[in-house]
Amino acid sequence: MTLATGVLVAGGSVVAGAAESGEFAPPPLARPVSGPSFVPRPTPAHPAEPIALPRRFSPPRLTKVPLRHGAIYGLPGPGNSVALTVDDGASSEVVKLYAEFARRTGMRITFFLNGSRPSWTDNAPALRPLVESGQVQLANHTWSHPDLRTLSDAGIVNELGKNHDFIRNVYGLDARPYFRPPFGYHNPRVDAAATGIGYSTPVLWYGSLSDSGLITPDQLKSFADRWMLAQRIVIGHANFLPVTDCFDYLVDLIHSRNLQPVTLNDYFAH
Numbered sequence: 215m216t217l218a219t220g221v222l223v224a225g226g227s228v229v230a231g232a233a234e235s236g237e238f239a240p241p242p243l244a245r246p247v248s249g250p251s252f253v254p255r256p257t258p259a260h261p262a263e264p265i266a267l268p269r270r271f272s273p274p275r276l277t278k279v280p281l282r283h284g285a286i287y288g289l290p291g292p293g294n295s296v297a298l299t300v301d302d303g304a305s306s307e308v309v310k311l312y313a314e315f316a317r318r319t320g321m322r323i324t325f326f327l328n329g330s331r332p333s334w335t336d337n338a339p340a341l342r343p344l345v346e347s348g349q350v351q352l353a354n355h356t357w358s359h360p361d362l363r364t365l366s367d368a369g370i371v372n373e374l375g376k377n378h379d380f381i382r383n384v385y386g387l388d389a390r391p392y393f394r395p396p397f398g399y400h401n402p403r404v405d406a407a408a409t410g411i412g413y414s415t416p417v418l419w420y421g422s423l424s425d426s427g428l429i430t431p432d433q434l435k436s437f438a439d440r441w442m443l444a445q446r447i448v449i450g451h452a453n454f455l456p457v458t459d460c461f462d463y464l465v466d467l468i469h470s471r472n473l474q475p476v477t478l479n480d481y482f483a484h
């Protein structure tokens with residue numbers, strides 16, 4: 215719905231521009247054609263000023279940075295990029311609203327999903343075009359969100375592998391090499407087991423919306439104020455509704471700080 219409105223308005227702007235150039239000026243009528251509906255009226259058919267569109271985020275124009283070995287916590291190098299990463303998906307409604315948010319604003323998001331959550335199946339039709347365009351990236355957060363340190367090597371491989379297969383089967387993409395260990399818990403053994411199946415980059419963060427549990431929108435906004443900064447990887451969650459009341463705030467904040475939202479694939483070459 216929102217996208218359709220944007221397209222309509224954009225189309226309207228084009229028509230308005232043509233009208234200003236005279237292309238749409240009605241020709242002088244030699245005689246009435248078919249009745250009162252053809253009587254020229256002084257009221258312009260189009261508004262004089264284009265309707266202001268909400269600013270959309272554009273795809274970044276970046277030279278990709280080579281992905282280094284090991285865990286990443288932020289975006290290396292100078293720049294004004296920020297990577298919002300959103301985990302879990304405990305609420306199908308929140309994932310749905312995130313997808314609408316992305317579609318409406320052009321926001322670039324990397325989701326670290328747990329395939330065991332129905333939200334990623336429920337919302338696949340809405341997410342798929344965003345994923346295919348590259349605006350939204352999907353990455354591996356394990357199938358069922360265990361502390362990977364407590365599992366055997368085979369258990370680690372199973373958790374990442376099952377989720378890998380889910381992402382491939384439902385979305386048709388290979389999520390490697392990015393995985394986020396649940397709770398941020400990992401160690402050299404976890405990393406080695408993950409690397410063995412191609413998940414060689416644990417993605418941590420340097421800034422959090424702190425919404426893995428339920429907090430208020432005002433709390434969430436204050437965390438965004440604190441952490442939405444250049445070259446940060448910021449973690450949020452698709453678990454509770456308050457974040458969905460903060461979407462416009464996040465957009466304004468990112469614009470006001472002249473930040474460029476990026477996915478990991480936007481930023482890194484691997």
Ligand SMILES: [Zn+2]
Pocket residue numbers: 301302355359396397
């Ligand atoms: Zn998580």
